[in-house]
Structure formats: structure tokens, C-alpha cells
Amino acid sequence: LNSGIPNRACFLIAEAIGRERTERIYYHILASRLINQRGNFVDMRNAAIQAATELYGADEVAAVEAAFAAVGIVGDEGYQPPERRVPVPGEEWILVVSAQSGDRGLYLVKPDLQSNDDIVLLTPTPVYDRTGNSVTVAADGSFVLFVDAANNLRVINVDGTDETVLSSTREWASISLSPDGRQLAATTVFEDGTIVLFDFENPEQSRTIELKRPTTQQGVTTSVVLFADALDWDPSGEFLIYDAFNAIPTATGDSLSFWDVNLLEPDKGFIVPLLPPQAEGVQLGNPTIARASGRHVVFDRFDSSVDSNEVWVFDLVTGDAGAIVSTGPAIAFPTFSADDSELVYERRDRTGRTVVARIALDESRLQAAGDEREFLVGAQIPNWLVIAEEPPDPATSVEEGGATPATFELLGAHPNPFNPATTIRFQLATAAMVELSIFDVRGTQVAQLIRGDRPAGQHAVIWGGRDDGGREAASGVYLVRLRVRAAGGRVQDRTHRMTLIR
Incomplete structure (x- = not known):
């Protein structure tokens, strides 16, 4: 701006x-x-x-x-506060990482936990737990992305199938998938002061954003950000909220170090702090945006002078904030429930065990609506998810004597996973210029299967797992992108994930 x-x-x-x-x-x-x-x-x-x-x-x-x-600023219609959305209909679960000795697997837990039968192992693969932000869930709850203990990026379907290593570079730390599934924000284990954005719909637009701390001077920023950690998208997918560890040199040769929380508009690179500078020793971190409204942010407020942490909620519209609960010396990594009526977070019990706790919020979301309650002992890194109900099949129309669909869709690949080949199907409502391309998860184009005009109707293309040079593609997850340019010049994209297993 x-x-x-x-x-x-x-x-x-x-x-x-x-x-x-x-x-x-x-x-x-x-x-x-x-x-x-x-x-x-x-x-x-x-x-x-x-x-x-x-x-x-x-x-x-x-x-x-x-x-x-x-200066050209007229009219009365400014920013409109987001309306509270109805949660996606479906089955609710709380995804946690085990904190039991020798176990860092992923588990699905029913919110109305009654017995061990309500706890389901998703994968025994150890999860990276040196951050509370190594797990992210698709908006429809269909799959989970996570960073394993070796700092590789993995994906697994919510039913426990098709666990796959997306990136084996052993460098990833925190991740967050955008609500539309188009972008994945990630940080590395290095002090590089950046956030990596993978664009699954337009892989060539994947990029690395260098984080700068804004100043009061027009167009002037400072490079004091050592690294970012927590990441979360707002429900619209327009903004990314993150925390960052900063170090500002002082005249004595030392540095003033602190955590703060910022809002980033990735498309423009615009960064603004969530709150003004805090008192010395006060650290702000682990922000999460409310899922139903996008209006509230929950975060940790740690005061190192008394070695104590509080969970706070901030209203982005009014600027009001409220302390919800104290978690003692334990960092909470809080997050909202599906309808924003509760918080779920980490703390320590009286014996020092890591537990997941819950607390209800009032309608303002700035105050607790009751006492906290212990939910699950020996668990950490909670994520509240909804496995969406299956939508009805989209309507199609077929002309008499023909099979012309009334929708433009990428129908997916079958089989998936596959070896050595898979069939990719798509449908066109009208004749159009079509590009069908394969990308790896880093956004590099592997193969282009179609580039040219295609008539309306159903189409099928076989990909034999080879790049444009005829070389065998490695095992892993790939994205097929269908790009359609209609007669009026309008361009539309569809993407689909598929897994090649050699």
C-alpha cells in the first residue's frame, strides 16, 4: 500500500x-x-x-x-467486518500429536471423548515437535500435511491412506495450507528470515518472501527478522498471519531480541504488526485466526519477567483484546474450534505432563465462558478439523445423441497412486484452448501432456510417469493442472494431486 x-x-x-x-x-x-x-x-x-x-x-x-x-479518496464504503460463517457440515475431530514417551505419531480424537475407542491412530510416523505448527489440515478435512521428525514434508489422507513424502530435503519446520488449498506457506529450520509460498494452482508462481520489519518511515523497512515460526491463513485466503523472532542491534553491541505477530498480504508483500511494541520481556507468538469469522486472532503472550504465559484473543475490527486463560510457564499453541466457540491448546498438568485442554468463549470471543478443562493427557499440537460431508454429484446435461457436459472439470487420475501410468480425465462444456501439465510440489513443470484446441466433451490422457525428456519421474506427489482458455479469453485452472510410486 x-x-x-x-x-x-x-x-x-x-x-x-x-x-x-x-x-x-x-x-x-x-x-x-x-x-x-x-x-x-x-x-x-x-x-x-x-x-x-x-x-x-x-x-x-x-x-x-x-x-x-x-488525492482521489472518496465515498463512504470502507472495510466491512467479516460475517460469521456456518461451519462446514461434517464430522468433527481434534488432531493431536502424541507427547507420550517414544511416540510422536498423529492421532484423531473425537471432541466428545469418552474412552480410548474415541482415539484413532492416523499414522505412527514421528512428527516434528520442536514447534507447535508442524501440522496443517485441508479445509474440507480430507487430508493432512505434516513435517516429520526428520523435517521432511508429508501428506496423508484423513482415513490413513496414501501417506507420501512430498519433500525429502530435511529442511521444513512450520506449515499452513490456504483455505482453498491453492497455497502452502512454509518455514525452514534455518534462520533465513523468509516464508516459502508454494502455489499448487500456478506452480511457476511459487516464491520465497523475505520478511522485513516495517518502520514509521514511508517505504523504509529493516532486516531484523531472524526467522518466522507459526503460520495461519485467514478464511478468505488473502492474509497470512505469522510470528517472527527479531534481533535489533543496540549501541552496546548486544541485541534486543523479541517475538512479535504480523499480518502479511502475500500478493503485495504488505506487512503490518498485529499489535504495537510490547514492554521489555513480553513475547507474542503462535497466532491463529478464527475459522468461522476471520475476525479474531488467538495468540500466546509470554512474560519472561515472571516466566508465565497467557492466551489472549484480539478483535481485528474493534482493536479490543482479552486474556482468556493462563497456562503458567507452558507455551499454549492455541487454536479455535470449528465454530470459534472454544479454544483448544497445550499446557502442563500438576505432574508436569503435557496435556491438551479446552475452554469455552463467550459471544465476544474476548472472554472465557467458563473454566478450562483437561481434554487429553500426553498430547500436544492440537488442530480442530471437520471432515466434510460428501457433496452431491454436480449436475450435468447431455445433448440428445451426444455427451457434452455442462461443466468444466478436471475429473482426476486413475489409478492413484499409480505405477507406471495413470489416466487423467477432464471434461469441457465448450470447445477451448487446453493446457494439461504435470508439476512437482516445488512448482517445476515436469511434463506437458496437451497444448492445443479441444472440442466439448469428455477427454482422457495417459501419463506414463515420464518428463518431457523421456526420463522416468521419481516417486512422489505430483500436481496435474488443467488450464482452459475459452473463446472469450477467460482463463480457468483446475488442479489435482496424484502419487507416483516406483
Whole structure:
């Protein structure tokens, strides 16, 4: 975002009504919290008009309106708070990593846990547990991505089938899959100050984002971020929230180190801190965004001066925040339930065992609605998921005497997993220019199977597990992308995951 535009408006206001009254207007905006982190230029205009109205009269209000109009900021429709969504219908589970001695496997646990029969082993593969952010779940609950104890990236279906190593580079730490399944955000075990974004729909757009800490100067950032850890997408997939460990050099030769939480808009590289700088010794981390609304953020607030952690919830719209529960010296790695009515998190019990606990929230989501309760002993890294109900088959229409579908779809690959070949099927509602390509999980194109015009109807292509040079592709997960350019020039993509096992 170009903050020079509202800065110019501020200058024009000061020219019209004087510096002192302009300063009072802008101070009133901040003191009264008339704008929030998600506000846009129109929200800034509305806040300035409201402040001028509350402090002064018609002349000052007119000066504010004229100044913003001069820089092209007009209208009254600013940022609209997200509506609370109805959770995806389906079966709810809480995914945890075992904290029992010698066991770091993944388990599915029913929220209404009654007995050991309500605990299901998903995979015994040890999960990387030096972070609380090594597991991420597809929005429909159909599969789980996780970092194993050797820092490789793996995927497994929620029914326990098709566990596959996606990346065996032994470098991954934290991961988060976007709600639409299009992008995977990841961090490495290195202090590289970056977040890697894998784009599964347009693999050539996968990229690495260098994290810069914003300053109060226009266009000036600082490279003080050593590494990021926790990652989470908002429900729209537009923003990524993350925490980062920073080290700022001091005049004495030492460094001031701290954790903070930031919002990142990946498409524009725009970064803004969630909260202002904290008191010395206060660390903010492990943020997660509410799933049903996208309005609230839960995070850990650790005060090293008293060696104590609290779980807090912050309202992105109002700027209000509330402490929910204290977890003593234990970091909580909190996350919301499917409908945002509860938090699930880690803590230690009186004997020092790691446990997963739960606590209900009131309607504001800024206060607890009761006491916490211990949910499962010997567990960690909780993730609340919903295995979505199977949707009805999409409607299709078939013309008399023909088989022309009424939808454009990539129907998938069969068999899957496969060796040595699989058949990829797709359907077109109308004749179109088609590209059918195979990519690895890093976004590198392996093979192009089709590039040309195809008629409406059902189509099938066999991929024999070889690249464009005729070489055998290695075992692993691949993405097939169908790109269709219709007669009007509109481009649409569909992707599908498939596994080659040699």
C-alpha cells in the first residue's frame, strides 16, 4: 500500500486548517481507535471526518473532505467486518500429536471423548515437535500435511491412506495450507528470515518472501527478522498471519531480541504488526485466526519477567483484546474450534505432563465462558478439523445423441497412486484452448501432456510417469493442472494431486 496518498491528504488538511488542529484530529483518530488494522483509504477518510466532526465544526469537516477528494479518496464504503460463517457440515475431530514417551505419531480424537475407542491412530510416523505448527489440515478435512521428525514434508489422507513424502530435503519446520488449498506457506529450520509460498494452482508462481520489519518511515523497512515460526491463513485466503523472532542491534553491541505477530498480504508483500511494541520481556507468538469469522486472532503472550504465559484473543475490527486463560510457564499453541466457540491448546498438568485442554468463549470471543478443562493427557499440537460431508454429484446435461457436459472439470487420475501410468480425465462444456501439465510440489513443470484446441466433451490422457525428456519421474506427489482458455479469453485452472510410486 502507498501510505503517501493519505499522507498527502494530511498535508492538505494542515494547509487548510493549520498544523495544530490537524494534529488533534489525527491524535483523536488513534486515541479513539476510529480505524483498525484492516482499514483502507476510505476508512482513513471516514475516521478523519468523524474526528473533525467530534472536535470542530463544518469548516474543518469540509477541509478534510476536500483534502481526501484531492488525492482521489472518496465515498463512504470502507472495510466491512467479516460475517460469521456456518461451519462446514461434517464430522468433527481434534488432531493431536502424541507427547507420550517414544511416540510422536498423529492421532484423531473425537471432541466428545469418552474412552480410548474415541482415539484413532492416523499414522505412527514421528512428527516434528520442536514447534507447535508442524501440522496443517485441508479445509474440507480430507487430508493432512505434516513435517516429520526428520523435517521432511508429508501428506496423508484423513482415513490413513496414501501417506507420501512430498519433500525429502530435511529442511521444513512450520506449515499452513490456504483455505482453498491453492497455497502452502512454509518455514525452514534455518534462520533465513523468509516464508516459502508454494502455489499448487500456478506452480511457476511459487516464491520465497523475505520478511522485513516495517518502520514509521514511508517505504523504509529493516532486516531484523531472524526467522518466522507459526503460520495461519485467514478464511478468505488473502492474509497470512505469522510470528517472527527479531534481533535489533543496540549501541552496546548486544541485541534486543523479541517475538512479535504480523499480518502479511502475500500478493503485495504488505506487512503490518498485529499489535504495537510490547514492554521489555513480553513475547507474542503462535497466532491463529478464527475459522468461522476471520475476525479474531488467538495468540500466546509470554512474560519472561515472571516466566508465565497467557492466551489472549484480539478483535481485528474493534482493536479490543482479552486474556482468556493462563497456562503458567507452558507455551499454549492455541487454536479455535470449528465454530470459534472454544479454544483448544497445550499446557502442563500438576505432574508436569503435557496435556491438551479446552475452554469455552463467550459471544465476544474476548472472554472465557467458563473454566478450562483437561481434554487429553500426553498430547500436544492440537488442530480442530471437520471432515466434510460428501457433496452431491454436480449436475450435468447431455445433448440428445451426444455427451457434452455442462461443466468444466478436471475429473482426476486413475489409478492413484499409480505405477507406471495413470489416466487423467477432464471434461469441457465448450470447445477451448487446453493446457494439461504435470508439476512437482516445488512448482517445476515436469511434463506437458496437451497444448492445443479441444472440442466439448469428455477427454482422457495417459501419463506414463515420464518428463518431457523421456526420463522416468521419481516417486512422489505430483500436481496435474488443467488450464482452459475459452473463446472469450477467460482463463480457468483446475488442479489435482496424484502419487507416483516406483
